[in-house]
Amino acid sequence: GENVEQHPSTLSVQEGDSAVIKCTYSDSASNYFPWYKQELGKRPQLIIDIRSNVGEKKDQRIAVTLNKTAKHFSLHITETQPEDSAVYFCAASINYQLIWGAGTKLIIKP
């Protein structure tokens, strides 16, 4: 069936360095790609999203890029800080549903 693959499952970076999380999707008709951040014990919260008519979107230290030809999209976090430690989920709209990646645990090392 349709799916979204997310890599890596765990990412450990030094504070101040950049982090990149990648997702691939299977349905070429997908047109909406959100990213969520979930802190320990909390609800998932939308941090950034992108639609298929643009290739990149930025919001301060976070950015998302989309390559529709290759069917993959990525989350970029620059100048990582301790508060960026969380689990990040990508999703893609497939048949009017959001299909979720399995999540990436981001660890920021002091």
Add this chain to the structure above:
Amino acid sequence: DAGITQSPRHKVTETGTPVTLRCHQTENHRYMYWYRQDPGHGLRLIHYSYGVKDTDKGEVSDGYSVSRSKTEDFLLTLESATSSQTSVYFCAISERRGEDGYTFGSGTRLTVV
């Protein structure tokens, strides 16, 4: 926060008992969803609703039923709870289906003993 609340926040129940979780929204959004979240499985869709009395199954619907008698309320019922249904349950809402981000409730941690 964001006009969506779940109750209860925590519940411990015995195997074989029925359990109902409630999701209440004040955003007047058409779409409501129930997910379960387990380690290693991410978010899995149980059921969703696209209007009052209009619901459909997700990928892990066995053992669960839902009802939506009012726009603002979406109930999830475990008809006869099993230990495999121990999980964190999240409700979510959206204005459009698959074209907008979802807003999640705070979750219900359910333990079946």
